[in-house]
Amino acid sequence: xxxxRMLAVGTWLHVKQLSRSPFxxxxxxxxxxVQATLAVYLFRASPQPQALLGAAVGxxxxxxxxxxxxxxxxxxxxxxxxxxxxxLMLAPRRPVLVILPFTIATAVTGTYSIVATLLWGRLLxxxxxxxxxxxxxxxxxxxxxxxxxxxxxxxxxxxxxxxxANALANTLEYPIWLLSGMLxxxxxxxxxxxxxxxxxxxxWGSRAVRAAATGGEVxxxxxxxxxxxxxxxxxGALALSYVERRARAAATLAxx
Amino acid sequence: xxxxxxxxxxxxxxxxxxxxTPAMFIGTLLVGPVFQLVFFAFLGRQLAVxxxxxxxxxxxxxxxxxxxxxxGVMAVSNERRFGTLGPVLLSPRSRTAVFLGRALPYAxxxxxxxxxxxxxxxxxxxxxxxxSALPGLLLAFTIGSVxxxxxxxxxxxxxxxxxxxxxxxxxxxxxxxxxTGVNVPAAALPDWIRTVGSFVPIxxxxxxxxxxxxxxxxxxSVAPLAAELxxxxxxxxxxxxxxxxxxxxxxxxxxxxxx
Numbered sequence: 438x439x440x441x442r443m444l445a446v447g448t449w450l451h452v453k454q455l456s457r458s459p460f461x462x463x464x465x466x467x468x469x470x471v472q473a474t475l476a477v478y479l480f481r482a483s484p485q486p487q488a489l490l491g492a493a494v495g496x497x498x499x500x501x502x503x504x505x506x507x508x509x510x511x512x513x514x515x516x517x518x519x520x521x522x523x524x525l526m527l528a529p530r531r532p533v534l535v536i537l538p539f540t541i542a543t544a545v546t547g548t549y550s551i552v553a554t555l556l557w558g559r560l561l562x563x564x565x566x567x568x569x570x571x572x573x574x575x576x577x578x579x580x581x582x583x584x585x586x587x588x589x590x591x592x593x594x595x596x597x598x599x600x601x602a603n604a605l606a607n608t609l610e611y612p613i614w615l616l617s618g619m620l621x622x623x624x625x626x627x628x629x630x631x632x633x634x635x636x637x638x639x640x641w642g643s644r645a646v647r648a649a650a651t652g653g654e655v656x657x658x659x660x661x662x663x664x665x666x667x668x669x670x671x672x673g674a675l676a677l678s679y680v681e682r683r684a685r686a687a688a689t690l691a692x693x
Numbered sequence: 694x695x696x697x698x699x700x701x702x703x704x705x706x707x708x709x710x711x712x713x714t715p716a717m718f719i720g721t722l723l724v725g726p727v728f729q730l731v732f733f734a735f736l737g738r739q740l741a742v743x744x745x746x747x748x749x750x751x752x753x754x755x756x757x758x759x760x761x762x763x764x765g766v767m768a769v770s771n772e773r774r775f776g777t778l779g780p781v782l783l784s785p786r787s788r789t790a791v792f793l794g795r796a797l798p799y800a801x802x803x804x805x806x807x808x809x810x811x812x813x814x815x816x817x818x819x820x821x822x823x824x825s826a827l828p829g830l831l832l833a834f835t836i837g838s839v840x841x842x843x844x845x846x847x848x849x850x851x852x853x854x855x856x857x858x859x860x861x862x863x864x865x866x867x868x869x870x871x872x873t874g875v876n877v878p879a880a881a882l883p884d885w886i887r888t889v890g891s892f893v894p895i896x897x898x899x900x901x902x903x904x905x906x907x908x909x910x911x912x913x914s915v916a917p918l919a920a921e922l923x924x925x926x927x928x929x930x931x932x933x934x935x936x937x938x939x940x941x942x943x944x945x946x947x948x949x950x951x952x
Contacts (some may be wrong), residue, residue, distance in 0.1 A: 463857075464864075471864070479876070482742045482881035601716030604719070604720030604721055608720045608725045610728075611732040615735060621739055623739050
């Protein structure tokens with residue numbers, strides 16, 4: 438089986454599996470809709486004119502991040518609970534190739550959020566889905582999704598080393614939304630947050646998607662997003678191999 | 694009866710609340726709400742909507758919602774998940790007292806979380822809150838937390854009947870962000886959201902807290918605090934009724950331990 442086919446089939450399998458869960462689907466759709474509604478009223482309340490399309494896109498991106506954070510962050514733990522981790526690790530492939538489809542799948546199911554918030558904005562608030570760069574938007578969303586999937590792999594591999602990864606995941610939702618400027622570019626943030634935001638693929642991915650929707654440069658930020666994500670993929674692969682070897686040696690693979 | 698409510702509530706809290714480990718408690722319940730506050734405060738600054746006080750006070754009151762709503766849900770539905778619901782329902786003591794007493798530790802949690810969130814918000818945003826407002830704020834936090842804990846218990850009661858209670862509680866907590874008017878000024882919200890929001894915990898407590906921080910006396914906040922208390926009592930009543938109905942139904946359908 439070719440590498441690409443394996444990744445594609447694995448991703449599709451996990452997308453189908455995640456899409457069977459009413460909890461996953463409902464939280465991927467309902468909670469971003471609440472956030473989109475909140476964003477629309479906030480944008481409307483602003484004395485400065487705001488592009489409401491940005492609110493819908495931003496809320497959708499927030500949903501993608503939540504999906505990646507909780508889905509990918511807990512990927513290995515989830516397989517451990519389901520009793521499938523040992524079988525996956527027995528596969529004659531590198532651990533990164535086994536786990537990556539799952540983390541990409543969490544990002545793909547996160548796209549339900551973008552679709553839902555755009556439809557919600559159009560149908561309920563009459564937001565015109567006129568994208569500044571339609572071609573850029575069509576390219577930016579899948580690249581952003583793929584990039585977040587790779588970032589998710591790094592989360593999955595590092596979170597497995599921490600016993601209290603859930604606690605960390607629960608605290609990381611809002612900071613990444615804020616630092617990445619998902620809803621709106623935040624120029625009022627303190628200067629020291631700039632370097633932190635600059636190393637996050639979410640910052641560049643959301644900048645590219647928002648620019649494609651409301652105007653601005655798309656391709657440069659998208660390229661940076663992809664580059665940072667590839668670094669995340671490499672680091673995640675190294676971390677996963679290390680974790681797998683350590684877990685095999687200590688016979689703790691199936692232990693929480 | 695007081696022992697049943699107090700000691701029983703604390704034992705149930707220790708047994709059923711999933712987030713009692715230091716990392717989960719600090720990360721999810723203490724640090725998470727501060728980040729939420731900071732997110733909305735900076736968003737408000739950027740959009741020039743609402744003052745820092747608006748977001749700090751509102752989100753501090755709302756901070757209790759996570760612990761109270763999820764705690765209330767765990768207080769009931771985890772009994773079923775852990776297989777201990779049957780023995781609890783075999784008890785000859787008042788079911789209402791057993792379950793309503795469980796809301797109190799979560800309300801205490803909520804008070805602690807709201808206070809630390811306020812402190813965190815003040816420190817991070819660099820905006821002090823008048824010292825004269827603090828006693829009133831503590832009262833608003835307490836009433837808001839109690840109200841929210843009973844709301845959580847009512848949602849938890851639904852867990853006796855429906856399996857997807859975590860979905861309901863997650864969506865409920867997200868909806869509270871919108872309906873309570875904590876992050877969008879009431880004038881910017883449509884009438885229907887304000888109307889629905891008036892039946893949701895935290896809405897009136899946040900209003901009372903904002904009046905206090907704006908320099909109002911405790912007397913100015915009595916009306917919203919009383920409204921918050923009424924909302925809380927209503928949810929306590931609803932929880933008691935739902936628990937009775939769903940208990941009877943689960944006995945009749947022999948679905949008490951069905952997951």
